[in-house]
Amino acid sequence: MTSELDFRLDDFDPADTASQLAESSLWAGDLTVLAEHHTTPEGAHSYLVAHDRAMTWDVPGEPQLVAIKITRDLRERTFTFETANHAGLAFAQNWLIERGCPPERIAQAGRDSINPADDLTLWIEKQIRESGSRYKVLDSRTSDFAPCETWTLTRDSNATQAPIRVFLEEANHDAHTYTMREGAFADEAAARHWLEDRGSPLPQPPDYRGEAAARLTRAALTRSAGASAIPKAGLDTGNVPSAGTAQRPNPRRPR
Template sequence: MPPPELDFRLDDFEAADERIEEKFWHAIEVEQDMLTALAEYHSPDGAHSFYVLHNGAVTWGIPGEPQIVALHLQRDLERGTFRFEHAELPLPAMAQSWLIHRGCPRDAIGLLPDAATAPADETTRALEQRLMDDGDHFALLHSYTRDDPDDLTTVVVLRALGERSPAPFRVLHEEVDGDAWTHTLREGGFATVDEAVQWCDDRLIGEAAPLPPVRLAARSTRISGTVPATPAKRPSGRNR
């Protein structure tokens, strides 16, 4: 069943100024025919729309770049203008979290049936739920998305913000089973960013050890979560 046609609901709106118009063209419109909605929500008053999008054009660009786009459209109903925010993220749950922390109702931005792979197990499902809730606790440092049919995998490095932990750097590792149309997601904790990036590099060449468990500080009672608040500059390291 083909995905529904993507509709940004902007037929009666124009960008609030020339800068926004140019930015929207380069960020969204130029590749609109390659964007697929994985989830979307529109506020009852029509002032806001939230999208989780897959950008198929990334496949033909720089290897490893994130393929998920979170888009928040903000319409001025009286003036007939719009503004927008967007973020390019490696995992759908990260995009959902980004949108939730910008006002999208949590229960309204679930992935559309058959639009994306399903969680393969309860561990994956629980981790994704935490990702959606804790989007303001982590910064994105590094990611690599591999869309090789024989190895559909994504690795992500995050840094905990304001958390006193012996493992402040986290790795998320997603693997997709293309035949079963499912995915698994796992999390590991590292003391340094170099160790975290090295694990990702090792995974991409097939030499990674099992992910180490996340260790929280002894007095920490906050539930661990993993998704970026604000993307940060990526560290150097092998990407292939």
């Protein structure tokens, strides 16, 4: 389950001004931990992803998840504190993995979070988590109202065709599940036009048609092996759909 936030900084002082400002900018009462890893109860490193409820009252559309890395100097009793805001959980997890967090340790999400609806969602999120610096985030938007969704606009450095990728999360509130879909565009202008217009299905990446079945098979094997720890229910392993229009609460936003 999601847990009470504990930075584990009792008797530690900030190592620098940047760490002091970063730590003081977050109020524990506004944060709900979604995923976390600590090396030991008072180890050298802590990695957390939390939902910042204060952001729901900030500028509309701003990312509401914060990734936090804490490094403690156990001899000097000081700490460094780094943060980054993200719209999607997988992108926040990727940020932490790039900074030394074991992927399998931060992949566990709180069991009262809304659940991935299908294997393709699991596969796409795993791909993001383990992508390194592959995706450069260009923009994102989080909507708390209809349509209640989250999207992240990126540039895929591995793509030779349609390198602009949109990762769109939509939820089925009644089923307590959400889907993640990836869309591919030739340029940023085309992607932004689709996001504003929604007059056609989200265009699939060029390799999806030939690899959809293989992707679903790999995702199912990953799930059965326990490598993807994000909880889910009611999996649908049927045809790979384009993004739908279901309205939902944000999948990782406590209500």
